[in-house]
Amino acid sequence: MVQDTATPIPPPAVALDETVPAYKAIQKFILDLIRGPDYGPGDRIPSERALAEQLGKNRMTVRKAIDGLVAQGLLERNSTSGTRIPMPRVMRPIDARTSLGITRIIQSGGSVAGNKLLHFEQTRASAQVAEHLQIKEGSEIVMFRRLWTVNDTPCCIETSHIPLGLVPGLAAEDLMAGQSLYGLLRDRYGIGTVTGERQISVAAGSDMEARLLGLPAGSACLLLRLEVYDEQGRPVEYMRSVNHPGLVMFKTSKAEMTA
């Protein structure tokens, strides 16, 4: 609707649930608020005083409600900047020019990164993988899949496909300690890498991926797909990354904008 700009904005109608203890009703009000369209990760919720006034409740009751949500990890309290919706634990830069190395991203956020090599095999390229790598269907490739954790919680599963001819001798051991694939390519194989277009979408991972991320089957995840090329433009890797929707957010950095 296009509103007459002279109309005063009515205060939002607040009707707390009277059938439960007041602090529980306040918690429900806050949860509805922060799950609504205006709020997102990192945002500050209204102050205790403002909530007490708006809801007509005692400030100590509001504090008890917030304490409970903080204890559940649904809010975060900071002595200087108020109470906020927590940021996802992994803020993953996806600018074209930034690294994909997830270990360093997690560590720079002050968390502990972990990883597990779930699968490593030499296999043959399916038609679909072959097309991404610009090789013949059935060509030999190395395929491996790694699970990444942030403070021991699984946050991301990445599956890589690489033509075997580019990485002779690559073995599971080379990747078991979360080594950077791009570091290995550069240092051992003399291959400098360039990312192609990164595609970011919402998609359900496979049932196995959902289970590994601790999500119900069919849950929507943040999906990243990309190809990596060598400096001559030859495809080196086709990669698919399934990210936990609650633990990972992608970000790009500041830049000038064209209209």
Next chain:
Amino acid sequence: MVQDTATPIPPPAVALDETVPAYKAIQKFILDLIRGPDYGPGDRIPSERALAEQLGKNRMTVRKAIDGLVAQGLLERNSTSGTRIPMPRVMRPIDARTSLGITRIIQSGGSVAGNKLLHFEQTRASAQVAEHLQIKEGSEIVMFRRLWTVNDTPCCIETSHIPLGLVPGLAAEDLMAGQSLYGLLRDRYGIGTVTGERQISVAAGSDMEARLLGLPAGSACLLLRLEVYDEQGRPVEYMRSVNHPGLVMFKTSKAEMTA
């Protein structure tokens, strides 16, 4: 699991449903395949011949199955490059240096862009919006919300908040034909703009947003949030964009990568 690289890979076991017509069983097989972890938008499915061989079915039956999926828009056939999973209709660049103007992005994909101004009002900033705009809670702002369509299908809802003092006289009419906000800021108000960090996540839109996008309530959407600054670093806009998960994909372009 870490497989012995000498072990031959067994062919996938294929058991078609025998209780339905063969073409329907083949359709189910293809749908399971393209919804599986290896496939994504733009990928080519195996050829009719390869499917006929793998499934032990007549090639004409395979063609009938694929024809049906093409007719439903679940696959796309191209005379030169085989049968593919359709790309989302809107491939939205989110590189730091690229425009946010969605009209041009949709048009450059060969589709027809449309838009509707859903809401325009002068209002007062909530604490949450005030923080994004670095203004006092209760300061006057302009808030507007636009719905974007691709070939008449709603694909994106964008909500902008701008301090009123920066855009005196801005009216609903100025935005009703899908005008670029950044063009208006530059041409009418002399404000050059710079984007801040863009945050990309998976989140449910509000019930209203889901309804407008033709999605069930609570559906996961591709969410983009950002602040826009003027050239002096003063916040100009806080924007929230809710994108249809099946119609919009974000992408970044090629670039050199650091290990």
